Amino acid sequence: MTQPYGFVEGDASLVCKLHKALYGLKQAPRAWFQRLQSALCNMGFHSAKCDTFLLPLHIPVTSNSSSSINDMVSNLNSQFPLEDLGDLNYFLGIQVAHTTSGAITLTQTKYIHDILRKANMQNAKPMKTPMFMVRDPTQ
Incomplete structure (x- = not known):
């Protein structure tokens, strides 16, 4: 400088x-x-x-x-x-969908499909995975 x-x-x-x-x-x-x-x-x-x-x-x-x-x-x-x-559609890999009732749905469907495509596993058999659901992000 x-x-x-x-x-x-x-x-x-x-x-x-x-x-x-x-x-x-x-x-x-x-x-x-x-x-x-x-x-x-x-x-x-x-x-x-x-x-x-x-x-x-x-x-x-x-x-x-x-x-x-x-x-x-x-x-x-x-x-x-x-x-x-404008309206938020994607943020940090999360898809944001607005319903007609005013609710907001957050999904990572696109992210999951992108990962499956990169791993060439689009036709893989789905499996159930146990998951602990936490609704409050501060816990």
């Missing part, structure tokens, strides 16, 4: 103290997370107890109140550049 204009000239061993993280440095993701977490905490959100890096909303915004969504989006938009991508 070259010293900015107006900095003390003549001594190449001097360093500049940055007041923000530079894109591409290993500290940049942590600085971004701290800034986003601070903004969300100031809006009344809290980190999950089971994973402090998991926020109650992990960027997709959902609510039963459109005014709450609009308030939150305008608040975040005043601090960060945002882009509305």
Whole structure:
């Protein structure tokens, strides 16, 4: 890095103290997370107890109140550049389907089919697998 204009000239061993993280440095993701977490905490959100890096909303915004969504989006938009991508269909490999009754269904069918296709097991015989069902992600 070259010293900015107006900095003390003549001594190449001097360093500049940055007041923000530079894109591409290993500290940049942590600085971004701290800034986003601070903004969300100031809006009344809290980190999950089971994973402090998991926020109650992990960027997709959902609510039963459109005014709450609009308030939150305008608040975040005043601090960060945002882009509305419309209704959520896929997020982190999870398919999100909206029913006519207003319910939301989360499935990983596409992910499962992709894995089967990569392993060339599309025609494999299905097997029942016992599974413990946890409905509360904080447990």
